Amino acid sequence: MKKLSKYCLSISGPDFEQCSQQLQLSEFVELRLDLYSLSEEELVSLLKTPKDYIATCRIEDEKTSITLLKKAIELGANFIDVDIRRTESFINELREYSSRYDCKLIISYHNYKTTPAKEELLSIYDRGISFGADIMKLATFVNSESDNSILLGLYSICDNLVAFGMGELGKISRLASLYCGAQFTYVSASSTSTTASGQYSYSEMKNIISAINQEQDKPISLIGFMGVGKTTVGDAFAKQSKIKFIDIDQEIEKQTSQSISSIFETKGEDYFRSLESKTLQDVTTNPSSVISCGGGVITREENRIILQEKTICIWLKADVEYCLNQIEGNNRPLLEVNDPLKKAQDLYKSREAFYKEVSHIVINVKGKSIAQICKIINEKINKPL
Template sequence: MKEKNFGKITLSNNQARVCVPVMGKTTEEVLQQLKSVVEMEPDIIEWRGDFFETDNNEGYLNVLKQMKDVNENIPVIFTIRTDSEGGNKKIGWNEYCDLCLFIAEKGKEFNVEFVDVEVFKDDKANELINSLHEKGMNVIGSNHHFDKTPDKEEMVKILSTIEKSGADVCKLAVMPRDKKDVEVLIEASKETDEKIKAPIITMSMGELGAVTRVIPKITKTSVTFAAGVSASAPGQPGIKVVRKLLQENKHCPLQGNIAIIGFMGTGKTTVSSALSKITGLKEIDVDAYIVEKAKMSISEIFEKYGEEYFRNLETESLREIANNKNQIISCGGGAVLKDENVDILKNSGTIVLLTATPETIFDRVKDHTHRPILNNDMSLSHVKSLMEKREPRYQSVADIKVNVDSNDRILTCYDMLCKLEEKG
């Protein structure tokens, strides 16, 4: 386990601390947001100073003094996120340095434990970091990519370079373009954690990357950012969601298998993947299992052998899968229409139904060509007709029901885990 103490807080690769931002433009807004955030009891507060409107450094100091009256003990990260890295302030290097050093000189007595430094903003960043250390201030060296996810080797290099600059904590935030980018960020985080001594903070932004904020056991991130009054980056879940998912990730109380069922387009595969990362349970996609077993696609099986053959193969596969425990099983849309399949799933764990409106389903599947039961009639009325036939069955076999119309897999996982916990 990697652990390092920073005054009022210890950062570890084994337990992520939760940080919530304050982003007010005026003194009144900052203090109002801060009061709300303090009541949320985060481990760390980030004051995004780039949103605060002032003409001089003394303006920041005046706010810090008043912040101390609202926040007595929670450590603060002071951050000026510049426009070049997705922030709200256009500022030259000399002015940037002056402000960071001014905060380092005065900030400690007002709970400022860290100053964030954009390491790649200037080639003299290491000199600024040294000067901040001389003033007794801890430094989070950061780098943000709001338009892409660099490849794994580049991300490992970025974090290693940040450590070499002298930063106490190394932070990297990237924007994913697809699921693969999220997986690459996770792999880069794990590799970097083994390579460098400093604690790391990593995240994949946006809704697609939101899962990286709640799987610290995998990414080894020492801090995860959650939205309080407002979010400071795309895909930032609320603090209640983050707290819940971190709790489940640390002490997963789930027993047996979790079978995810629902009509096509409810996101069974996507939700199963996210839940797997959050809980650490193995994910099994039944359709993918069948494809591997049969050495042909689902459409090809239907076309060559018919639906009855496919359903028998599905039952055989479910029986094989259910021999193992503590898995998340993503089932095909028709899996639970057969009593034998339901018995297999119920005997091995809990059945969770994902629900959505016909309009949501149609919007998600209308451009798909790999849905055998829709290929002859890709219309909203056909989707409604099929759902009306299947919905009573889904409802009758499900132990837990979770609506997915929001299309937010993190909130879906949160809702599911809460209901699983209530069920015991």
């Protein structure tokens, strides 16, 4: 299946003329078959649209719904959306029928009053996946900011998920979901033709994403404790993304024709930190780059301001013991002491708040491969089209 737009426009209708007009706005739409007043001929014409589309039918009568959804499958639907509260036989019949036509199955759960606890939502997700869902949709009403946190937190646990909140408080989650891993989000043709509370209009969403993408036209900086893998991850991600990789320590070594340990030994840490600040300021002028920073770069306020304001700053996070295992045998000037573990723990404790302060994105790297970390970075900074 070709790559879909990130914005699925819900066609509200209700008549054929309005459906046709709304179809012109987006290449990816949701046809709400339960909302329209159409003749048989108009329905067939609508279902034959060359647009990518999801066919949804919330009519209570299952026989009527199956008939309409099967017709949509036959005429080219990319997805059908089936509510998880339908009977098991209903879901199974449509799953089997859609598979014959290479039509994907979305199983959806809606709660128009509240957002259940995380554990309940995970149980609903698991049930939908067990029914054979290609995508599980969770849409719940948001009564507090913590409800948004519950919904968006599911993306770090669940694959093939589209989860967002309804209502005005939930509106932001429709946007944020795109940056958490949702394949798409739902929008309306206009502010007066929404099919659910809290929907952005297509133009609103496009304008917001455009503004965010302009803000995101910055280099990526990787921070974190020594040995966490900034250079390895940065180099791998840069190659994958076909952008420039810059390692600040390596840049300093090129400029001075000295190793970092030699600079520390002959001229001291303060001198090195000044070189580091100047190099950071210079390299952040290139937006198409990944910058690997030294573990102590965040100890200077001027560097923290640059990282926070001029880069997309990603903290690669792991515990001290993990980091020390990664650098065992390597020369690290700051750890050339009698008790390197104690020294490392003290350093980490003194820097942790700074890492947290400047980072826009935090990735726990322990137990993850380089490829997995790069995939997470890509998802976190992905720019919806």
